[in-house]
Amino acid sequence: MSAVNLGESHPRGERRQRSPADLTHHPAAASGSPNKPHAHSAAHVLEGLATTRSGLESDEVHRRHTHFGPNSLPEPSRTHPVLRFLAQFNNAIIYVLLVAAVIKLVSRDYIDASVIFAVALINAMIGFIQEGQAEKALRGIRRMLSPRATVRRDGGWHDIQATTLVPGDIIRVHAGDRAAVDARLVEARDVRADEAALTGEAVPAAKHTRPVEHEALLGDRHNMLHAGSVVVAGRAEAVVTATGTRTELGRIQKLVRDVERTDTPLIRSINRLGRQITATALVLMSVMVALGCVLHGDSFEELVPSAIAFAVAAVPEGLPAVVTITLALGVQQMAAQRAIIRRLAAVETLGSVTVICSDKTGTLTKNEMTVRAAATAVSQYTVTGEGYNPDGSVLREGAVVDSSCADLLELALVMTLCNDARLDHTAAGEWRVVGDPTEGALMSFGRKAGVDLAGYGRRDELPFDAEVKYMATLDQSESGEQFVSVKGAPDRLLTFCEFQRRADGGQDPIEPARWHALIDAYTAQGMRVLAAARRDQPSDAVTVEHAELRGLVMLGIVAIADPPRPEATAAIGECQDAGVRVKMITGDHALTAHAIATEMGLADTAATTLTGADIDHMDDEQLRARVGDVDVFARTSPEHKMRIIAALQSLGGVVAMTGDGVNDAPALTRADVGVAMGMKGTEAAKDASDVVLADDNFATIERAVREGRRVYDNLQKSVVFILATTLGQALVVFTAVAVGYPDPLQPTQILWVNLVTAVTLSLAFAYEPVEPGTMTRPPRPPEDSILAGSLLALAGTGIVVAAVTTTAFFAALASGADLDAARAAAVAVLVVSQIAVLFNVRLLRRSSITRRVLTGNRAVWISIAVLAVLQTAYTYLPPLQVWFGSVPLSPAQWVTAFGYALASFLLVEVVKATGRYRANRTSPPRRSRRSRLGRGE
Secondary structure: OOOOOOOOOHHHHHHHOOOHHHHHHOOOOOOOOOOHHHOHHHHHHHHOOOOOOOOOOHHHHHHHHHHOOOOOOOOOOOOOOOHHHOOOOOOOOHHHHHHHHHHHOOOOOOHHHHHHHHHHHHHHHOOOOOOOOHHHHHHHOOOOOOOOOEEEOOOOEEEEEEOOOOOOEEEEEEEEOOOOOEEEEEEEEEEEEOOOHOOOOOOEOOOOOOOOOOOOOOOHHOEEEEOOOOOEEEEEEEEEEOOHHHHHHHHHHHHHHHOOOOOOHHHHHHHHHHHHHHHHHHHHHHHHHHHHHHOOOOOHHHHHHOOOOHHHHOOOHHHHHHHHHHHHHHHHHHHHHHEEEEOOOOHHHHOOOOOEEEEEHHHHHHOOOEEEEOOOOOOOOEEEOOOOOOOOOOOOOOEEOOOHHHHHHHHHHHHHHHOOOOEEEEOOOOOOEOOOOHHHHHHHHHHOOOOOOOOOOEEEEEEEEEOOOEEEEEEOOOOOOOOEEEEEHHHHHHEEEEEEOOOOOOOEEEEEHHHHHHHHHHHOOEEEEEEEEEEEOOOOOOOOOOOOOEEEEEEEEEEEEEEHHHHHHHHHHHHHOOOEEEEOOOOOOHHHHHHHHHHOOOOOOOOEEEEHHHHOOOHHHHHHHOOOOEEEHHHHHHHHHHHHHHHHOOOOOEEEEEEEOHHHHHHHHHEEEEEEEOOOHHHHHHHHHOOEEEOHHHHHHHHHHHHHHHHHHHHHHHHHHHHHHHHHHHHHHHHHHHOOOOOOOHHHHHHHHHHHHHHHHHHHHHHOOOOOOHHOOOOOOOOOOOOOOOHHHHHHHHHHHHHHHHHHHHHHHHOOHHHHHHHHHHHHHHHHHHHHHHHHHHHHOOOOOOOHHOOOOOOHHHHHHHHHHHHHHHOOOOHHHHOOOOOOOOOHHHHHHHHHHHHHHHHHHHHHHHHHHHHHOEEEEEEEOOOOOOOOO
């Protein structure tokens, strides 16, 4: 079969039938062969698939359907809900919580044990509800397939279920249809397809039937329709080359299914901390029992109550609850910033991000094509305004021009007459284009230039065709004047033009070199260039023909781009100041991507841009060596995006990935934080993500990073506070056993202190505002513990708390108080000193001897008031005195307790100052923001 008789039908008796097994080895086959159909002629693909333009016969369809299976994506394998729920308990936080509950059960404190078990259950329920994004993403991708298709079988056209399509079927598509399979075009007229969900390219791709290069990336396969893409213009016939899992959409689904989600830095840190606390507590408890037996001759039975008291004191049972509640409050705060969190731990992970890999279209840019510049033979113009909103001006040398500028007006008139789009002003006050986005940009340009289409009518047209790269209309004014308007690719229109318009409306010979120079200048800036021309026609003309498009008058060119979001440009600068590297990963062309990156300050003019083709020629080690220094990646596929993210993670980066298309779902799943667009994003992208942006704006990511750092800072303060006070309590018990004195604190009293401080004081940190300088310090190293930089403060605070509590206990005994009264005094000092520690920890990185420590967080004073009420009840209510062994305290004893608290506050400030001095001496100089990958590599 040759290309000449491509449209001919073979008599059915002459068609050579092949078995499905034969098809899988043919160069044009669709079952995974490396020889791709886009690289072959349509005739060769038809021959390879053993079909013709008449389509397959029913018996052959049945054979192929049996071999290839239905045209559908498989349901994702689902973990049983019970197993998913039980898996939520498999982390160190819950282990610590359950150990604490068991210890409380051993000590017969059933109420507290029930509370802790309830906290563990609530935590598991939150995780159960918010987990499972990968399964949802796969279901979202399945919804991308069209349920119906028009197919030619047995010589006739039929409307069928798309699931029954097989390789070799001939299908027909029109504007508005969603492709249900991958198919090679065999006939195409004016076809444009929206492939943004698969390629990330904002402009619909023009389609044709010619072969393309074998190594062409997905966005450059202009002779293919891919499952999930939408035909926005034209009509076509195509031969099915791949169905179901063999399509590009199916390949993406497999990538999503195979991606393993990594633990967040917080989870890794808390897991390490939980193991360390457990191991340390067991070791110290063993040492304490051994000391009691060896040094003081106590029996093991006598030491059991002290061992239980130490275990209760050493295990921070309030920590998991505080972590969960702090993260939950962070979710609420981020929702107010228009960032919707779908996975709880993602709140903190955002704060530790070192690299943001951002999609271009719709995130960094507005995803609204805009005319940015225009040029005529007379002058060059700059066009203001953003998106499709016609509010804006046309400037010449900085001055606004009006409708008296005839050369500009005629250029804009032809661009709007030779146009099938329209602009609608919605009730929400937004401007929306109905039709092709590029033509919508031209309509907006026409309004800015002062074009009035009243009085003009179209008599005939030549629709845009990718083969000829232009559109032409025969237009008539109300005065009866007729003329041909032509717009299209500049290189094509220049071959039709013999003249160019002068300022006075006359004509000069065309100057091709001048026009080519202008076109090259705009193209180098990443803009798409269109040209406009016209020619007068006789008043009796009724049609326009291709052959008549000669001797045209060149009116000028316009340069179109998807403009950057102004707020995104500012946000990129904020991220870079915060040590967060921003990288653009897009399916768009390299020139366009580089121009936008340069304009936004993301890269400079000399920066390197890597394309998907470049990445294909690199192994993982070579990519790892390059990825840190490159900020712009263009023409990328889902596999490229995943390799880039993996390379960045291998360098120690915590990577956030933004995206909106099905092609982004694997990378969103692979990244440490997947960020999907809520307005224009596909369901597959949203379901694969951890965060959904309600406004599709990169600036929201910057605000979310800021909020994530605030949440992490507050978590660190909560952890330091809880562990420091826990350490203080444990040291009190340990010291008493080591020196052979009665326990200053009973197990029930330790449980009380832990309960009331966890419920009140530690939760106040969740409401702490953003600290000054939060977005000017570099990201924390992801391998760092949550206690990094705070160990000295934690240890010193614990020692101070233990010292003042023990001193108060022995001072009470020395003054003649009995054991119960001394313990009551020790509990009072312990509780009041924890209030002092609250103020110490509020400003963990700076001195708390400032008025600022008393302001900025109402929750601090609310929590202190609640604690005061609870501690008063503990001290003076008889039932609580019986339960916890407490006795009333005199006013003088309370004054003494506050004196101890003040002393502890000042001593902890000395410890903090020592830590800051050591940190300043050992901290390395900060490097420039352009030379680092997050942390600097």
